[in-house]
Amino acid sequence: MKYQSFIGLEVHIHLLTKTKVFCGCRSAFGDEPNTNVCPVCMGYPGVLPALNIEAMRMGCMVAKSLNCSIPEKTWFERKQYFYPDMTKNYQISQFASPLGQKGWVDIEGKGREGVIKKRVRITECHLEEDAGKMIHTGTASLLDYNRAGVSLLEIVTEPDMETGEEAELFIQQLRRTVRYLGVCDGNMEEGSLRADANVSINLPGKGLGKKVEIKNLNSSRFVRLGLEYEIVRQGELLDAGKEVTQETRLWNENRDETAIMRTKENAKDYRFFPEPDLPVFTPDAAFLKSVEEALTELPLKRQRRFEADYGLTEEQADLICEEKAQADYFEAAVKQARSQGLENTDAAGRIANWLLTDIKHILHRDGISASEFGSFKLTPQRLASLLVLIAKGTVSSKNGKQTLEAVLAEDKDPADIIKERGWEQIVDPAKIAGIVQTVFAAEQVTVEELRSLLSGGNPKRANTLRAYLVGKALAATGGRADPKIVGPQVEKLLQP
Numbered sequence: 104m105k106y107q108s109f110i111g112l113e114v115h116i117h118l119l120t121k122t123k124v125f126c127g128c129r130s131a132f133g134d135e136p137n138t139n140v141c142p143v144c145m146g147y148p149g150v151l152p153a154l155n156i157e158a159m160r161m162g163c164m165v166a167k168s169l170n171c172s173i174p175e176k177t178w179f180e181r182k183q184y185f186y187p188d189m190t191k192n193y194q195i196s197q198f199a200s201p202l203g204q205k206g207w208v209d210i211e212g213k214g215r216e217g218v219i220k221k222r223v224r225i226t227e228c229h230l231e232e233d234a235g236k237m238i239h240t241g242t243a244s245l246l247d248y249n250r251a252g253v254s255l256l257e258i259v260t261e262p263d264m265e266t267g268e269e270a271e272l273f274i275q276q277l278r279r280t281v282r283y284l285g286v287c288d289g290n291m292e293e294g295s296l297r298a299d300a301n302v303s304i305n306l307p308g309k310g311l312g313k314k315v316e317i318k319n320l321n322s323s324r325f326v327r328l329g330l331e332y333e334i335v336r337q338g339e340l341l342d343a344g345k346e347v348t349q350e351t352r353l354w355n356e357n358r359d360e361t362a363i364m365r366t367k368e369n370a371k372d373y374r375f376f377p378e379p380d381l382p383v384f385t386p387d388a389a390f391l392k393s394v395e396e397a398l399t400e401l402p403l404k405r406q407r408r409f410e411a412d413y414g415l416t417e418e419q420a421d422l423i424c425e426e427k428a429q430a431d432y433f434e435a436a437v438k439q440a441r442s443q444g445l446e447n448t449d450a451a452g453r454i455a456n457w458l459l460t461d462i463k464h465i466l467h468r469d470g471i472s473a474s475e476f477g478s479f480k481l482t483p484q485r486l487a488s489l490l491v492l493i494a495k496g497t498v499s500s501k502n503g504k505q506t507l508e509a510v511l512a513e514d515k516d517p518a519d520i521i522k523e524r525g526w527e528q529i530v531d532p533a534k535i536a537g538i539v540q541t542v543f544a545a546e547q548v549t550v551e552e553l554r555s556l557l558s559g560g561n562p563k564r565a566n567t568l569r570a571y572l573v574g575k576a577l578a579a580t581g582g583r584a585d586p587k588i589v590g591p592q593v594e595k596l597l598q599p
């Protein structure tokens with residue numbers, strides 16, 4: 104690699120507070136424009152903001168999860184600039200002592216050229232208010248202030264990443280983390296998680312280059328593509344003996360390229376000064392305790408624990424841990440299956456398989472999202488008892504799948520369904536021998552041909568005939584006979 108690259112991200116997340124950060128207006132996406140507004144978030148002169156403590160708590164939860172420290176005192180500043188979607192001409196933000204400071208996060212995952220494993224330092228996390236939204240029609244610009252004053256947390260990283268893939272992974276991991284914490288829905292399309300990417304390149308050992316900021320990246324994939332495009336573009340400039348201009352560029356998702364938005368950059372002067380209408384916030388012991396108590400095991404850690412404790416593959420653990428509710432469901436089901444006698448990794452393997460195939464298919468088919476696992480009719484208890492019944496041979500895995508559907512349709516326990524339908528597997532060898540005898544009587548031609556092949560005919564043909572007879576015996580019991588017993592019984596009866 105001729106040049107070294109440096110990538111730093113600025114990620115904004117909408118916190119899931121019920122009300123806005125400095126007033127009592129409802130904080131919701133998609134409502135009728137300008138219905139969730141009041142003098143405070145409309146920026147009328149003389150009104151007083153009041154801090155939403157829930158926003159501060161959620162912000163601190165994220166900060167803690169990113170290994171940031173929470174300062175003894177944190178406060179707000181006014182960031183001055185003019186923009187039509189911001190009526191006060193300043194944004195209340197944090198500057199000198201943000202709520203989260205100097206943290207780090209380890210990112211881990213698969214890249215095109217092998218494993219990605221890297222520690223990314225977090226510069227800071229700060230709480231601020233979002234601006235309104237401008238909607239440009241052909242002839243006019245409309246303003247919707249529903250979003251003005253919505254709690255926004257900005258997470259800033261050091262320029263520690265080097266590739267578009269690393270940045271993509273960082274965003275994906277952060278997205279999972281804030282969803283696990285329940286503080287943000289992570290929806291990049293709707294803008295509840297937005298990322299700006301800063302990138303510069305330089306000759307190795309020369310340190311940071313002149314940075315370009317890329318905006319309008321509304322998926323983690325675009326973050327990767329935008330950065331990859333930009334690293335190539337900057338390399339070509341330097342190769343040609345030119346300089347990179349410090350500027351802001353927009354990602355154009357239709358053309359897969361960045362285009363210049365503005366060059367200003369060097370001397371941004373927001374004239375920050377402390378917000379005089381909000382007191383300094385001093386987190387007390389009770390507040391810090393409430394933050395600690397709201398934390399949860401983070402997705403990557405949980406994934407690694409699932410691999411180590413349950414013997415799942417990396418891919419299985421990754422898929423199951425994608426949603427916290429699904430990971431919770433998995434663990435609850437394993438616990439139940441173990442209490443009903445299955446060995447730990449056997450239980451985990453069976454549950455993981457079902458969760459990632461049949462159950463996944465059903466959730467998709469019935470339009471149930473993984474976050475609705477809490478009210479899923481196939482409770483962890485029911486899944487566990489079904490899998491135990493299969494493991495014990497009480498029901499075949501084929502009828503087990505039908506049982507699963509019936510549990511969902513009728514909201515009953517698997518054991519009851521199996522009893523009602525008479526789906527218990529037939530495992531009594533004598534009973535199965537009787538069934539095989541009946542099949543032989545009806546299939547005399549096949550039986551004779553097979554017998555004649557036994558003393559040294561075409562083995563392939565013999566196997567086909569065997570499978571045919573086993574299939575007939577299974578069909579005669581509606582799939583209830585245990586194939587592991589049917590096979591040997593067929594063999595036994597073939598002997599003259």
Ligand code: ADP
Nearest residue numbers: 109110111112260261262301302303311312314
């Ligand atoms: P600004 O004043 O433009 O906001 P900051 O210094 O606050 O710039 O940094 C914003 C983001 O840009 C951070 O994520 C930081 O890591 C990243 N960054 C800063 N300088 C560079 C650089 N030369 N190359 C790449 N990224 C950078």
Ligand code: ZN
Nearest residue numbers: 126128141144
């Ligand atoms: Zn308001």
Ligand code: MG
Nearest residue numbers: 113226259371
């Ligand atoms: Mg900055």
